Amino acid sequence: MLRLHEIPIVVVGPRSVQEEPPSSPSISVVLALLCEIETKLSVLATEGQDSTIDLRWLIGMPQEFELLVETLGQGEVSATVSNIGVSVVQETSIPCVWRVSHRDHEDKRLGEFIEIAEVPELLSSNRHAIPQGLAELGARRALLETPPVFPSIS
């Protein structure tokens, strides 16, 4: 038996489990999610109710996650929100279905969600903050309207 200092150092990557040959993604997982999206989309169409699907458990299944992303496709709108890190809102090719990805300052993934809505709430601006906005706008307009004062040349 080797002594402690005789054991050779072996540097392994973040995954200490030996990589197995890649297997096919589980279609059933993705199908179940698509069914849920369909149901919630129908509810939005008939009742106007927004909803969210949390994909945190799917993050640990990268192949299935990619398959879902590929199936949903990409729409026209992509938005980046700077808020305690970054959040990326990506429209999919399915109307009213969006992907929202939350990351922290170091780009660590915090959460993945599917939002079923006309516009995700994260992208909406706050109507109740308009009075403050008007006050701020007024102050800036006043600053522009005030003519600059130049020192007299004597």
Next chain:
Amino acid sequence: MSNQQTFLEALEERGVSRRSFMKFCAITASSLALAGTHARLFAAALASAPKPTVIWLSFQQCTGCSESILRSFGPALSVENLILNVISLDYHETLQVAAGDQAEKCRKDAMQAAHGSYVLIIDGSIPANDKEFWACIAGNSALAHLQEAVNGAGLVIALGTCAAFGGVPAALPNPSNAYGYTDLLVDTKLVVNPKMEHKNLIEVPMVPGSNPPKPVPFVNISGCPPMATVITSTIALYLTKVKDLLDGKITIDDLLKVLDRYNATTNPMGILDYLYRPKPFYGDRGDPVVHTDCPRFPHWEKQEFAKSYGDEGARQGYCLLNLGCRGPQARNSCTRLGWNTDPNDGGLFKNSPTHAGHNCLGCSEPNFWDTGFDGGRERFRQGFYSVQK
């Protein structure tokens, strides 16, 4: 800053935007396993919840729980520590500048001002009975301090295994007669350790003014130390409910209907396991969550076990069960959420004791110091010392 501010107002005053708050709510609701509709209710309720006063009492402890909660792996303001930036931490012996009579006055004033609604965090075990005065603060026993504080609390959080179940100080032979909070309450239904003496301890505190009398809710967040995410999410969840409960707008039954996924208990939180720990983080009875979330679990499934610490199998990620690992008996979030996660791989890498190569000690379970190596004690010693041969 006035404590009548709402949580969202306090955040906005610190320059945290509404969108940042929404992000925090989404992540926290996700960690609490709240479904879509409940997550939205959670966000709306938290926005209007009052900025909480927190009283933190430390007893027989090592300060590890404070270190876990108050250190942040990220920048000063992050989703993880957002809530800690807006609580009014009115008393914390390790952090506060005040000392002596001034500190005690601050504590009493804060407790009076927020009577019935402050969050009381306790860490460390409490000596009782003939050893009651083994821990004293400002001339009074720790037990007396605790009794005074719980009587006006809105929520009691027993933070860490010492506060929840006795922890290190309660390990055999328990020289200080140390108790965890649960075993101090004179109600045999709540007892965790039936072998301990449960006479002349503290009375179950009742929510002030409640009619019929409702016990002050309490939560055990065990772990040595506990995980920061668990404490912040628990406080956030409490905030969404306390105002409505105290205002009488909802009853405990209403709360339980909202969270009808979880078993009802006598505790208004409604989402606690049989050891009064939040189920979203500790699983349910019979769930070996540390084991099933462990990165070495695939090797357990293949019956591949390390024979000694640092051997080739251990380095390839083989299961550490034969070295005394308590993963199958432990329930915690460490293997799922991870400590000191690597930001460079998208959060897939979850650091935990087993990932680092050491077996789980079951630190979130009662009496783990005494039973943690039972049956595995020899395996643990052999596994360690065999490397030296």
